[in-house]
Amino acid sequence: MSLTMEPPRLVTTRPLLTARNVSKCYGRVQALRDVSATVYPGEVLGIVGESGSGKSTFLRCLNLEEVPDEGSYTLDLPDVADNLFDLDRYARRMLCATKIGIVYQNPHLGLLMNHSSSGNVAERLLVAGERRFSVLRDKARRALDASEFPLDRMDAPPVELSGGMQQRVQLAKAIALEPALLLLDEPTTGLDVSVQALVLDTLKRLQQERRITMVIVSHDLGVIRTLSDRVMVMRRGQVVEAGLADQVFQDPQHAYTQQLVHAKL
Amino acid sequence: MTLILDVKGLSKGFEMHHLGTRMAAFSDISFNLSAGEFLLLKGRNGAGKSTLLRTLYRSYLAASGQILFHSSHGVVDLARAADVDVTLLRRTEIGFVTQFLTARPRVSAEALVAEPLRLAGTPEEEALEEARHWLSAFGVKRALWAAYPTTFSGGEQQKVNLARALILPQRLLMLDEPTASLDASARAALIDRLAELKRAGTAMIGVFHHPGDVEVLIDREIDLAPDAPKQETREDVAV
Numbered sequence: 001m002s003l004t005m006e007p008p009r010l011v012t013t014r015p016l017l018t019a020r021n022v023s024k025c026y027g028r029v030q031a032l033r034d035v036s037a038t039v040y041p042g043e044v045l046g047i048v049g050e051s052g053s054g055k056s057t058f059l060r061c062l063n064l065e066e067v068p069d070e071g072s073y074t075l076d077l078p079d080v081a082d083n084l085f086d087l088d089r090y091a092r093r094m095l096c097a098t099k100i101g102i103v104y105q106n107p108h109l110g111l112l113m114n115h116s117s118s119g120n121v122a123e124r125l126l127v128a129g130e131r132r133f134s135v136l137r138d139k140a141r142r143a144l145d146a147s148e149f150p151l152d153r154m155d156a157p158p159v160e161l162s163g164g165m166q167q168r169v170q171l172a173k174a175i176a177l178e179p180a181l182l183l184l185d186e187p188t189t190g191l192d193v194s195v196q197a198l199v200l201d202t203l204k205r206l207q208q209e210r211r212i213t214m215v216i217v218s219h220d221l222g223v224i225r226t227l228s229d230r231v232m233v234m235r236r237g238q239v240v241e242a243g244l245a246d247q248v249f250q251d252p253q254h255a256y257t258q259q260l261v262h263a264k265l
Numbered sequence: 266m267t268l269i270l271d272v273k274g275l276s277k278g279f280e281m282h283h284l285g286t287r288m289a290a291f292s293d294i295s296f297n298l299s300a301g302e303f304l305l306l307k308g309r310n311g312a313g314k315s316t317l318l319r320t321l322y323r324s325y326l327a328a329s330g331q332i333l334f335h336s337s338h339g340v341v342d343l344a345r346a347a348d349v350d351v352t353l354l355r356r357t358e359i360g361f362v363t364q365f366l367t368a369r370p371r372v373s374a375e376a377l378v379a380e381p382l383r384l385a386g387t388p389e390e391e392a393l394e395e396a397r398h399w400l401s402a403f404g405v406k407r408a409l410w411a412a413y414p415t416t417f418s419g420g421e422q423q424k425v426n427l428a429r430a431l432i433l434p435q436r437l438l439m440l441d442e443p444t445a446s447l448d449a450s451a452r453a454a455l456i457d458r459l460a461e462l463k464r465a466g467t468a469m470i471g472v473f474h475h476p477g478d479v480e481v482l483i484d485r486e487i488d489l490a491p492d493a494p495k496q497e498t499r500e501d502v503a504v
Contacts, residue, residue, distance in 0.1 A: 003327060008347040010338050010354070040349050197370045204369065208384075226369075230348050244323060244348050251325040255282035262283070 014076045016041045016213045017181060022061055022071030024237075031057045032068060033237045039181075042211035046228030046245065048221060048260065054237040055217045059185050061085075062215060063102050064092045075099065077180055097127040101174030105186035107166035110173065113159040117169045118144065120158065124176045143172040148202045164195035168202070175206065184216040188223055200226050221264050225249055233257045266299035268335055269437055269468035270321075275330030275344070277313070277320050290316040294330070296487055298437075300466040303459075303482045305473065308489035314472040317489065318439045320344075321470070322361045323351050334359070334437065356384055360435040362443045366426035368415040374400060374425045375410045381433040399428035403454050424451050431458050438462065440471030444478040452478060 015038040024032040032054045039045045047055045060066040062073065064084060072083045077099060081087055087095065096102075104110045111120050121140040130136055144154055149168040158166045167187060174182055187203070188196040204227060207214060218224050224231060224245070231248040233241040233256065241254040252258045276292040291313035298304050306314045319325045321332055323343055332343040336358055341350060355361075368377070378396035383389060400410055403424040409417065414425050427443060440459075444452055459482055463469060473479055 003329065003345050006342070006345050006347055008349050010336070010341065010350040011347070043349065043352075201369060201371050208380075229352055243326070244351060246324045247326060250319070251279070253280070253326065258282050 011040060013041055015039055016043075016076050017062070017074075017215070018076070019058075019062065019073045020071055022058065022068045022073070024057060024061065024066065024068040030237050032061070035071075035234070035237070035239055037215075037232060037239075039213055039215060041213055043230065044207060044214045044216065044228045046224035046231045047215065047217045047234060048219065048224050048231060049234035050219055050260075052236075053234040055234045056185055057237075058234070059102075059183055059215065059217045062181075063100060063183050064096055075180060093127075097124060098177055099179055100181045100183060101177070101179040102183040103167065103170045103174050103185065103187045105189050107158055107163075107170055110170045111158045111166065114157050116155045116157055117149070117161070117172075118154040120169055121173045121176050124173050128177055139176060140172070143176040144169070146175060146206065147172040148198075148205075162195070163191050164199055167191070167199050171199075171202070171206075175210075175212070178210075180213060182212050182214045184214060184218075186218050186220075187216070189218065189220065196223075203227060221249065221260065233260065266302070267466075268297060269300050269302075270298040270335070270470070271331075271333040272296050272321070273331040273333070275317075275320065275332060276328045277316055277325060278328050290320075291489055294489070298468045298470060300436075300468055301463055302468050303463060303479075303484045304468075304470045305476055305479070305483045305486045306470065306489060307476070307486050312489040314489055315441055318361070318441050318470065318472060322355075322359065322439055324361075337436065356381075358436040359439070360430060360433070360437070361439045361441070362427065362430040363441045364423055364426070364443055364445050364447075366414060366422040366429075368413070368417075368422065368425075370415060371413060373411050374405065374414045374417075377414060378425060378429045378432055381429060385433055395432060396428065399432050399458075400425065402458070403428050404448075404451050420446070420448060420451075423447060427451070427455055427458075431455075431462065434462055434465055435467055438467050438469045438471075440469060440473070442472055442474055445474055456481065 017039040019037045022032050022035045035058050037045065049055045057066060061068050067085055073085050074082060118140045121143050122136040125136050125139055141151060141154060145151060147168040149172055158169055188199050191199060200223060206212060216227055228245045231245045232239055235256050241248060241257045248257060249261055252261050273295050275294045278287050278289040280287050306317060308314050316325060320327050327344040330344060334341050334343050336354060375393055375396045378400060379392035382392035382395060397410055405421060405424045409421065414422050443455060456479060463482060
């Protein structure tokens with residue numbers, strides 16, 4: 001019962017990210033069904049939904065960790081393939097290392113827990129071909145600093161750090177190569193509330209200073225609301241609603257979104 | 266006079282799925298607004314005044330009708346414009362002033378006020394200087410400028426909020442009771458700033474609990490459904 005939106009007319013830049021009709025099945029379970037998304041340069045897209053909604057699966061597709069059964073995915077960057085899902089493993093790995101950064105909820109997925117924090121960040125640069133030790137260390141230091149990680153601890157391994165600090169190391173690793181796209185999968189879930197606020201603040205600062213394009217997935221509406229320009233609501237592998245963040249939270253259209261918004265404390 | 270806003274047959278209701286009901290907020294509203302004009306929205310509580318403002322700003326989705334905004338890029342129907350276009354216009358041409366500040370942890374009052382200017386491309390130092398000017402104009406104590414407003418009193422937060430909301434001149438400004446619970450000197454500063462923006466051509470549409478506060482600014486009034494009883498119709502809603 002609402003109006004159909006028009007295509008952009010004032011914003012003439014092309015979207016950085018365009019994913020179309022992404023579908024994925026695990027056996028008989030349809031994890032994603034016809035999920036489409038566009039994200040413009042400098043924009044933050046938030047994806048909300050409960051466990052099993054497919055939001056993390058979709059993010060893993062965007063990080064090329066999963067190849068969907070159907071659909072296309074492009075990034076509007078020079079020398080990048082038309083459909084990234086068609087890339088072979090090696091090309092995928094190179095693209096992820098240089099153009100896409102990711103922060104996982106579980107730091108074990110993103111970090112070598114017993115290597116130094118600076119080494120974890122430098123590893124990303126090594127993959128991209130940097131070999132000079134002084135450059136590696138300097139860039140790692142700068143990325144850690146931008147993530148507001150205390151530099152006097154840069155040689156400590158993540159296993160010795162608090163949860164909030166581990167997320168800062170992941171973030172430093174993710175932004176070390178100044179990726180075009182930053183993906184965040186429940187980046188603050190499981191952290192103490194006060195630590196969560198600080199990590200969110202760091203993300204907001206980074207986003208404003210560098211105009212990084214982000215896709216953030218969380219079941220926490222507060223997190224999504226703090227960071228996102230636009231929101232996509234997923235349920236059972238499908239997008240049920242999408243719109244401006246304030247609109248989706250203040251005037252949710254779909255029954256499921258209304259239920260989500262009303263259930264928030 | 267330059268036309269800024271042309272609202273045609275605008276309607277809004279809320280579908281409440283868990284109740285299976287639909288609540289009408291307002292229907293078939295039409296009006297226009299020119300540059301430098303100040304329009305007061307009247308109507309008793311629940312008449313849909315704030316709802317109308319939020320619909321114009323696209324925090325609420327219109328059910329039908331048009332919100333033709335004459336932007337510097339041409340005419341845009343805010344009821345149907347793409348999200349990215351609305352985001353762009355909100356950053357550069359359309360402002361919304363409430364009485365509440367959305368403070369962020371570890372962001373100082375002056376940085377928060379300077380932010381709209383910075384996002385519009387003003388260099389950091391210049392933006393901060395202008396921010397301090399407006400904090401001072403609205404009567405925020407100098408000692409608080411570099412502090413975090415999360416812990417400020419309600420009154421001080423409101424002043425920071427006004428400074429932030431009005432620092433960047435916009436083409437269209439929506440005002441949702443910005444004078445509520447404001448002290449006399451801050452209210453005077455607000456009226457001064459609004460008058461200045463109005464002279465410079467900003468079109469304004471606002472809701473005020475005490476319209477007397479802004480009497481000198483008002484050019485026209487519209488009354489939202491003055492005596493129509495609030496409508497509520499029940500119907501089965503397919504989910």
